[in-house]
Amino acid sequence: MxxxxxxxxxxxxxxxxxxxxxxxxxxxxxxxxxxxxxxxxxxxxxxxxxxxxxxxxxxxxxxxxxxxxxxxxxxxxxxxxxxxxxxxxxxxxxxxxxxxxxxxxxxxxxxxxxxxxxxxxxxxxxxxxxxxxxxxxxxxxxxxxxxxxxxxxxxxxxxxxxxxxxxxRHPVWWIERLKRNAPHDWETALAASNMHPPMTLRINPRRSAPEAVIAGLVEKGYAGRPLGPHGWRLDHPVPVATLPGYAEGLLSVQDWGAQQAAPLLDVAPGMRVLDACAAPGGKAAHLLELTDCQLTAIDADPRRVLRIEKNLERLGLVADVRCGDAREPRFWWDGLPFDRILADVPCSASGVTRRHPDIKWLRRADDIGNFATVQREILDALWPLLAPGGKMLYVTCSVFPEENSLQIARFAGSHADCRRAPLGSALERTLLPDADHDGFFFALLEKQA
Known part of the structure; x- marks a missing residue:
């Protein structure tokens, strides 16, 4: 294309x-x-x-x-x-x-x-x-x-x-694939993917208490409801620049599904953390808002690297931001292992079509296999960078198993030192699009010591 x-x-x-x-x-x-x-x-x-x-x-x-x-x-x-x-x-x-x-x-x-x-x-x-x-x-x-x-x-x-x-309102191949893989939820997921997307805020606890920010929003007419400890889903979307506290770094716009990534990585203060596909910087910023860690954020596109830097600057956060391809660590890695790695890999973006409706027009069925190949290359390249006992969170905004559960099953099966860590009561978390969030997939991999 x-x-x-x-x-x-x-x-x-x-x-x-x-x-x-x-x-x-x-x-x-x-x-x-x-x-x-x-x-x-x-x-x-x-x-x-x-x-x-x-x-x-x-x-x-x-x-x-x-x-x-x-x-x-x-x-x-x-x-x-x-x-x-x-x-x-x-x-x-x-x-x-x-x-x-x-x-x-x-x-x-x-x-x-x-x-x-x-x-x-x-x-x-x-x-x-x-x-x-x-x-x-x-x-x-x-x-x-x-x-x-x-x-x-x-x-x-x-x-x-x-x-x-x-x-x-989706291609036939997409409908049939989702119907096979989610036989009980495919209709709900497709209907949600055709809705106007919700606008959800993520409050920066380093700048202000969430309760105070929410009270200020409600007082100025930005009604909504809470999602998690730092999320606020607006009843009605508004231009982001009009939000009180946005310019001052009190809050950001981030889908509720995307907000679930940073807490799942289980980062402790002082840890060396890599966000391997970081642009535009939402998840990197969330990690720094939650924990005082040593974060390295990379992205292969120089223009998108600038967006990471601008987002962190607005929020008053600091990271080592570099331009680099996650599949080629030799060009950007300093040789010191990471305690945590966030691998928010390139994917079909089939879970975020209501925000990017052109995806339905541009994707083809054979694109899924191409994305899976890139994801496999990234996982294989990043795993040696993870310290023994460390954890990697694999994330996509896809609804297709080839990029999600099948990808992780293949990786875990081919790496003897990989253990799949639980996410709550399951070994993975799949979010299909609904009224509150876009479609996401999460899997936590722990490197055996």
Whole structure:
């Protein structure tokens, strides 16, 4: 898959529509246009985060409300995996070859589903976009398709329930794999993965008592409920910069599932600890908030290393932050063993699709095996760095056993000095997505002395 978000399909100069007055920056048409550009990029194989960065740069005049509306349309359309395909298959005689118009129709159809009360405006504004970005008869096509969608609303709704991809909003291979591996919970997990994600805060006990921070949040209208000793799940997501105490390092935003990693590693004061895939630094910061340890945090991407440093600086925490590949310790390790290692390895990210809905579009079934290979290489490279009697916590945000339980069973079976330490009453912990947290997997490995 391509990752160069700066590249985008270009239409030949002779094929461009006539130049018309620009769309007003505060209009629904502008939001639809921006959203269509982002969706088209994802369908071309670009990661959404990279695409959004270039998109906002290309539209610097967007007021906050339009930018927010565009982002809602982007995430909503991408969460609707399979629905656009099913509807367009019934509304078009043949697939569109114009990426932006195809994406515009998907965005507009999503908006018609979630806001049927604005149907007339959506159709009008989508046609307005088509007049500016499409050639020839595509403006009329957009108008006809959307009006047919309104006329056939009941028929389309019935057809969507018969398509597994459209109903569950995930690829068929993903649905079938999850159904096999979690026969009692797959429906709940898929439904949760299509929700808007919760916003959960992690309070920094080194800066203030959790009770005092929570009281301050509630007093200023940031209602919620506690999750664990340092978590606070907001009733309604808000821009992070508006949170009282955020700039001062009193709190961070971290999913409740991710917050469970640091306590499971069982770190004591003074221990040498490695966070081997640390960016953007949430789990590294949590370790330092809980325990006065000697933390080394590495990541292979120099840009993401900067994010670790900035996050630690805001929270008033100190670590030895380095750029390095966890599979190549000879380039960054000082030769002294670690008492604890956090191996939050690269994975399919199949447990966090509601935060990153482009994953459903970009992942393929054979990607899982590729991730498993990288994970195996990381585990094999890090194990010699762990001191006898030390512990390694293996973490993924995947829901697939090939990256989780099967990976750990293989590793433990091939290392005689590896003992699987219990996590509560079990040898591993699997969190499928639900209302409170994303999907995660944890396994604790102890090195025999």
């Amino acid at each position: 391509r990752s160069d978000a700066s590249a985008s399909p270009r239409r030949p100069a002779t094929d461009r529509p006539p130049q018309l007055p620009p769309l007003p920056p505060d209009s629904l048409a502008r939001a639809l246009w921006v959203a269509a550009e982002a969706v088209a990029q994802v369908r071309e194989g670009y990661a959404l985060n990279d695409g959004l960065a270039s998109l906002w740069s290309a539209h610097p005049d967007l007021p906050p409300a339009t930018r927010g509306a565009a982002q809602d349309l982007i995430f909503g359309t991408l969460r609707d995996y399979g629905r656009g395909d099913a509807m367009l298959a019934r509304l078009l005689r043949q697939p569109l070859t114009e990426p932006t118009i195809d994406a515009l129709l998907r965005v507009a159809l999503h908006r018609l589903e979630v806001r049927p009360d604005t149907a007339h405006t959506v159709v009008d504004q989508a046609v307005e976009v088509a007049a500016r970005v499409a050639r020839g008869g595509l403006k009329g096509l957009v108008n006809a398709v959307l009006r047919n969608a309104l006329r056939q609303r009941d028929t389309l709704a019935s057809a969507l329930t018969r398509s597994p991809e459209a109903h569950w």
